[in-house]
Amino acid sequence: MKIFNTMSRQKEEFVPMKEGEYRIYVCGPTVYNYIHVGNARPVCVFDTLRRYLEYRGNRVLYVSNITDIDDKIIKKANEEGVSYDVIARRYEEEYFKDCRGLNVKPATVHPRATEHIEEIQSIIKDLIEKGYAYPAGNGDVYFRSRKDAHYGKLSHQPLEDLESGARIAVGEIKEDPLDFAVWKGSKPGEPAWDSPWGPGRPGWHIECSAMARRHLGDTIDLHCGGVDLVFPHHENEIAQSECANGCTFARYWMHNGFLNIDNHKMSKSLNNFFTVRDVAEQVGYEPIRFFLISGHYRTPINYTKEVIESCKASLERLHTCRDNLDFAIANASGSDTALADRADAAQEKFIAAMDDDLNTADAIAAVFELARDINTLSAASSKETLEKAARVFDELTGVLGLLYNRAKDEVPARVQELAEERAEARKAKDWPRADAIRDELASLGYAVEDTPNGPKIIKK
Numbered sequence: 001m002k003i004f005n006t007m008s009r010q011k012e013e014f015v016p017m018k019e020g021e022y023r024i025y026v027c028g029p030t031v032y033n034y035i036h037v038g039n040a041r042p043v044c045v046f047d048t049l050r051r052y053l054e055y056r057g058n059r060v061l062y063v064s065n066i067t068d069i070d071d072k073i074i075k076k077a078n079e080e081g082v083s084y085d086v087i088a089r090r091y092e093e094e095y096f097k098d099c100r101g102l103n104v105k106p107a108t109v110h111p112r113a114t115e116h117i118e119e120i121q122s123i124i125k126d127l128i129e130k131g132y133a134y135p136a137g138n139g140d141v142y143f144r145s146r147k148d149a150h151y152g153k154l155s156h157q158p159l160e161d162l163e164s165g166a167r168i169a170v171g172e173i174k175e176d177p178l179d180f181a182v183w184k185g186s187k188p189g190e191p192a193w194d195s196p197w198g199p200g201r202p203g204w205h206i207e208c209s210a211m212a213r214r215h216l217g218d219t220i221d222l223h224c225g226g227v228d229l230v231f232p233h234h235e236n237e238i239a240q241s242e243c244a245n246g247c248t249f250a251r252y253w254m255h256n257g258f259l260n261i262d263n264h265k266m267s268k269s270l271n272n273f274f275t276v277r278d279v280a281e282q283v284g285y286e287p288i289r290f291f292l293i294s295g296h297y298r299t300p301i302n303y304t305k306e307v308i309e310s311c312k313a314s315l316e317r318l319h320t321c322r323d324n325l326d327f328a329i330a331n332a333s334g335s336d337t338a339l340a341d342r343a344d345a346a347q348e349k350f351i352a353a354m355d356d357d358l359n360t361a362d363a364i365a366a367v368f369e370l371a372r373d374i375n376t377l378s379a380a381s382s383k384e385t386l387e388k389a390a391r392v393f394d395e396l397t398g399v400l401g402l403l404y405n406r407a408k409d410e411v412p413a414r415v416q417e418l419a420e421e422r423a424e425a426r427k428a429k430d431w432p433r434a435d436a437i438r439d440e441l442a443s444l445g446y447a448v449e450d451t452p453n454g455p456k457i458i459k460k
């Protein structure tokens with residue numbers, strides 16, 4: 001697979017350090033509000049990358065942090081007159097609710113910043129020892145950007161350009177405007193943790209360096225996030241991690257493009273600010289995921305009401321096709337096998353597209369081509385051919401994380417009822433009754449498998 005590496009600005013063969021295992025870190029949300037549709041883009045895009053790598057037989061260690069201490073969280077807590085963690089836990093929960101709605105797999109670890117204060121302080125100590133960071137005397141600790149000879153390498157900006165945008169805010173005591181805080185001394189009434197530099201809390205950038213090191217090691221395979229994070233966030237993560245650890249931080253960098261609303265940048269003042277929750281209440285979650293991966297991840301995408309409606313309609317075509325396919329399988333009487341070749345061709349196209357820098361747009365096109373072939377060729381196809389088409393169709397839509405709401409109403413109520421009756425009969429050791437129900441289920445096309453987690457209903 002090739003991916004566009006922001007560091008080299010080229011498409012490169014994506015080869016992990018350890019064959020068959022990818023270590024990936026994706027910057028997660030600051031939990032002070034519901035996430036908006038722009039926030040959900042990296043969440044869905046990189047979940048799709050992860051699913052694809054797993055589909056190709058790899059193991060993926062996927063770490064996505066929760067920033068649960070930050071100025072915005074403190075501000076919101078003060079507005080509501082509650083502790084910062086009330087806000088953080090509330091919106092973390094809402095974030096995971098949206099993730100489940102969008103069919104985003106839980107990360108291997110979702111580390112919280114406040115649960116890694118020790119690791120954060122340990123990396124700051126390393127930096128101070130090596131002369132890359134300094135306590136300013138007011139409780140803050142800053143990173144000496146200019147001391148890092150490679151500072152600016154990810155954003156490809158010369159120091160002079162970075163300098164012109166740098167400033168020293170009121171209350172900061174920096175040696176140089178380019179320096180940034182790795183530890184912030186607490187102001188009265190703010191949440192604080194003890195440290196060798198006085199009570200305070202971590203800077204934003206340092207938490208990712210510390211949590212990546214803790215959960216994935218000094219060097220990771222891939223670091224991802226939105227393009228708005230390239231500078232300063234990712235640039236600063238690199239500076240901290242490489243100066244502290246003395247080795248490459250991330251071997252590859254992937255960044256998704258912006259999301260606009262009606263061709264404008266999303267902003268509260270333009271009144272074009274949409275949360276995932278708001279949109280999901282109108283059209284459901286699945287069209288949002290479809291929309292977010294429908295374009296190539298590096299190109300900007302434009303959200304409009306029309307676009308999301310058309311995504312919904314496109315998805316409905318896929319759902320209908322898949323339902324028809326089930327019907328065709330149940331009633332198959334043909335002998336044609338052409339559809340099997342079409343399924344192979346679709347799979348090949350899909351893989352070629354995904355291997356080319358995660359081209360989900362072309363991959364989705366391959367799925368729609370297969371849907372068209374299924375619609376036209378089903379009636380004459382053999383049962384085996386139809387089953388193969390269904391398997392490929394499910395695999396490909398599964399990699400995209402789509403059509404996940406199908407399974408829910410697959411088992412008819414009567415079948416569910418019988419399975420429960422059978423479980424009761426078994427409990428009562430009424431074997432003849434249990435066997436009779438098993439036969440009845442079989443006549444309806446279902447089998448029951450007894451697993452340690454209880455009976456599992458399988459459609460035959």
Ligand SMILES: [Zn+2]
Nearest residue numbers: 027028208233
């Ligand atoms: Zn980060």
